[in-house]
Amino acid sequence: MTSGIFPSVPSVPGKETGEAASTSTATLSNTSSATSATSATHVDLEPPHVRDTIKSLLLTPHIEGGYYALTDSSPTLIPSPYPLTSLSENTLQLVGGLRPDFDPAVRRASSSILYYLTPRSPVGSFHRNRSRIVHTLHRGRGCYVLIHPDRRVETFVVGCEIQCGEKLQWAVDGGVWKASYLLPNQDATSRCLDVHDEELLISETVVPGFEYADHEFLSKDKLSQLLPEELAERYGWLVKH
Template structure:
């Protein structure tokens, strides 16, 4: 009889071979479209698509504000819900929650267009973690990502200063 391993953040990090991400949380690239021609972008050649696992935990509960050039589709898997804060170029703030409670309006999938400032935050729950995947097109490259600078973001979006201060590092 197999012994059941308790599902917790440490077990998931180990099982999925995740490593710390610069924005917070943990990740691992799981796919890149090697069998397709590379896509030419203004920033250089990129894979047509890439995909990662991304995990937030009680020890690393925030994915800080950052900006990606590519479109990203997020897929919720398991654990606690995750709140996403999206700031659009015109200053519009949109907040959504990814999680399993679709009846309460939580999303299983979330599309974030390239060019949007995005942050994520693990919501309190019993699991102590939230696991998603992301599909990125054109494929993710760290050269296409910009971490949010608190002072610059607060200057650009002063109406969201309190949120920006909460979801960035000085």
């Protein structure tokens, strides 16, 4: 993959830009709809080892970019801490609506997915969730960009070079806008980097469990409202919908 599509990343992982505008499922609803919404992603164009990973883990295209598979959905139901109304009608239109048995008054206690960024689908576009999400690295390397509710921008690198400040595990609170993208492999001898191509394989655990009712994509207009012009231009390529 040509690394030129990537902007420069912070030299020290965990950097916060600090600029404000004046200067972190239950069963994924309508999975087939979310998959068709990202039909431009073609698994057969991925490198062989990536195709093998997608096949072995039963991954399908994710509406945010990349691939995913639901791996756990807690059977425990809890009262929903969220408003009964969905966060974004745009998201619901993109995924074909809420799952038929969805009850807005309750949530699963937790849910987990595998999430995979690849050479042909290297970006997880800006979005936010109402629930808190804990991310765990399995292999690969990437960069995360967060826009906090106070409009502070935080960027950090996830990977196995922990002596350089790269993260093996990270949490993103509900309400934080989040995007991610692959980074070129700098050290093919690293234990969690594949020698063939860039990739990023992680787990995400969502508490309370994920529902598309709690999901929203960031728009270009909203990005311009949140950030100064320079930053909005810098990160605009991470906006998908």
